[in-house]
Amino acid sequence: MAAGSKIVAIVGTDAVSEAMRQINPDLVAAYPITPQTAIVETYSQMVADGLVKSHMVAVESEHSAMSAAIGAAATGARVMTCTSSQGLALMWELLYIASGLRLPIVMPNVNRALSAPINIHCDHGDSMGARDAGWIQLFSENAQEAYDNTIQAVRIAEDPGILLPVMVLLDGFIISHSIDRVELLDDEVVANFVGEFKPAYSLLDVNNPVSVGNFDGLYGYYFEFKRQQEEAMLNSFGVIKEVGAEFGKISGRSYSLFETIGMEDAEFAIVVLGSAAGTVRHEVETMRAKGIPIGMIKLRAFRPFPARELAEAISRMKAVAVFDRSNTFAGNMGGPVFIELRSSLYDLEKKPLLVNYVYGLGGRDLSIELINKAAAELAEAARSGQVKQSINYLGLRE
Amino acid sequence: MTWDIKDIQKWDWKKHPLGAIIKDPGNSRQFKTGGWRTFRPVRDEEKCNQCLICYVYCPDSAVLARDGKITGVGYDFCKGCGICSAECPKDAIQMVDETKAKKG
Numbered sequence: 001m002a003a004g005s006k007i008v009a010i011v012g013t014d015a016v017s018e019a020m021r022q023i024n025p026d027l028v029a030a031y032p033i034t035p036q037t038a039i040v041e042t043y044s045q046m047v048a049d050g051l052v053k054s055h056m057v058a059v060e061s062e063h064s065a066m067s068a069a070i071g072a073a074a075t076g077a078r079v080m081t082c083t084s085s086q087g088l089a090l091m092w093e094l095l096y097i098a099s100g101l102r103l104p105i106v107m108p109n110v111n112r113a114l115s116a117p118i119n120i121h122c123d124h125g126d127s128m129g130a131r132d133a134g135w136i137q138l139f140s141e142n143a144q145e146a147y148d149n150t151i152q153a154v155r156i157a158e159d160p161g162i163l164l165p166v167m168v169l170l171d172g173f174i175i176s177h178s179i180d181r182v183e184l185l186d187d188e189v190v191a192n193f194v195g196e197f198k199p200a201y202s203l204l205d206v207n208n209p210v211s212v213g214n215f216d217g218l219y220g221y222y223f224e225f226k227r228q229q230e231e232a233m234l235n236s237f238g239v240i241k242e243v244g245a246e247f248g249k250i251s252g253r254s255y256s257l258f259e260t261i262g263m264e265d266a267e268f269a270i271v272v273l274g275s276a277a278g279t280v281r282h283e284v285e286t287m288r289a290k291g292i293p294i295g296m297i298k299l300r301a302f303r304p305f306p307a308r309e310l311a312e313a314i315s316r317m318k319a320v321a322v323f324d325r326s327n328t329f330a331g332n333m334g335g336p337v338f339i340e341l342r343s344s345l346y347d348l349e350k351k352p353l354l355v356n357y358v359y360g361l362g363g364r365d366l367s368i369e370l371i372n373k374a375a376a377e378l379a380e381a382a383r384s385g386q387v388k389q390s391i392n393y394l395g396l397r398e
Numbered sequence: 399m400t401w402d403i404k405d406i407q408k409w410d411w412k413k414h415p416l417g418a419i420i421k422d423p424g425n426s427r428q429f430k431t432g433g434w435r436t437f438r439p440v441r442d443e444e445k446c447n448q449c450l451i452c453y454v455y456c457p458d459s460a461v462l463a464r465d466g467k468i469t470g471v472g473y474d475f476c477k478g479c480g481i482c483s484a485e486c487p488k489d490a491i492q493m494v495d496e497t498k499a500k501k502g
Contacts, residue, residue: 102417
């Protein structure tokens with residue numbers, strides 16, 4: 001364990017609040033009522049208790065929360081906000097403004113289903129909908145990763161070659177409201193790791209005045225700015241890995257774009273993100289102990305999508321199952337991870353069979369039995385060289 | 399700071415400042431909006447009592463004044479909305495068809 005660290009038993013939202021306390025951003029703007037989570041409730045208490053110097057702005061909606069965050073970030077402040085589910089949906093138009101203005105806002109989002117019907121439980125439909133908004137999206141497997149990702153997100157967002165907002169994603173209830181073992185780093189270690197934010201520009205710098213949020217002119221340069229955003233996303237592949245490796249030095253926990261388990265000798269594999277990775281890992285390790293040649297990939301970065309490296313990692317497999325905790329409603333195209341992974345494989349000469357399992361919508365439990373059912377079907381596909389059905393609903397009453 | 403954007407239409411995507419910021423605030427002067435106009439305000443100097451109400455009401459700051467006196471209209475920026483004409487208490491500003499005005 002890293003010097004000065006301590007092990008605590010806390011819920012996922014408290015792990016994120018602790019990371020925020022140690023980051024000590026200049027400003028936190030948030031809507032304080034549901035669908036907001038305890039992240040902001042706990043953080044408000046920290047502000048009231050004088051544990052942080054953050055300016056806390058309680059606003060009247062998530063639309064205003066992101067607006068306030070954008071305004072503050074444009075002055076050169078280090079800014080954070082948090083949301084979940086419908087709150088993220090209400091932020092919609094501002095998400096694009098934050099990324100378009102290249103403001104490195106960090107936002108933990110507790111993944112919960114979108115209405116209707118009204119459902120407060122976990123799925124990834126909220127943040128997957130925002131996948132083209134120009135934000136970096138990092139998924140967490142447990143409270144520890146939610147804590148670690150929040151700290152790393154600051155460095156990734158503020159990197160001069162990136163300057164993009166970052167969403168840290170943690171599964172609603174499964175991570176957010178469950179008590180977990182979390183190793184908290186020393187305050188000073190985190191403060192040194194995140195360092196001081198040096199903004200690219202500031203609205204308050206009277207010596208170098210700038211105008212922000214302008215009309216791009218009748219001739220229009222919008223296209224050029226969107227190309228710049230794509231470049232920043234490309235740069236982020238390397239930076240996410242560098243920051244993840246550097247984080248390993250202070251914590252003993254290194255991070256990359258995704259994690260592989262048993263892929264060196266596996267013949268088939270499961271690709272999964274979020275809290276389900278923990279349950280899948282347990283089953284994969286149990287099966288491997290019995291000699292079943294299964295591996296897994298836990299995807300951490302969904303944006304940027306590490307297409308080339310993922311394709312490389314699974315190219316030798318006979319069959320791969322992709323678990324999606326959301327759907328695209330594209331007409332039997334499967335979930336977003338499946339669609340993008342399938343697209344990543346297109347240029348490969350030799351590619352594995354690919355099968356999709358949409359699971360867990362609206363918090364439907366992903367049991368060990370369901371994982372084993374999918375794994376058995378995957379093993380059969382690898383053996384026979386045929387996929388019975390490419391889009392499957394795991395745990396659906398049918 | 400002066401920001402040379404003379405050949406901005408030829409810039410490639412890498413040359414633009416990050417986040418679409420404008421590094422030279424106030425350069426909207428270079429963005430002429432007068433082309434929208436179909437009627438232009440023409441002031442009758444005889445009737446005008448220099449109350450400056452048109453100057454205050456103009457939404458585009460296109461009514462020009464110096465030393466407390468109206469000196470004219472900035473036709474590069476006047477969009478021809480007619481607010482000055484409507485607000486003038488002396489009925490000193492007439493809206494004239496732009497095509498006819500140009501023909502003189």
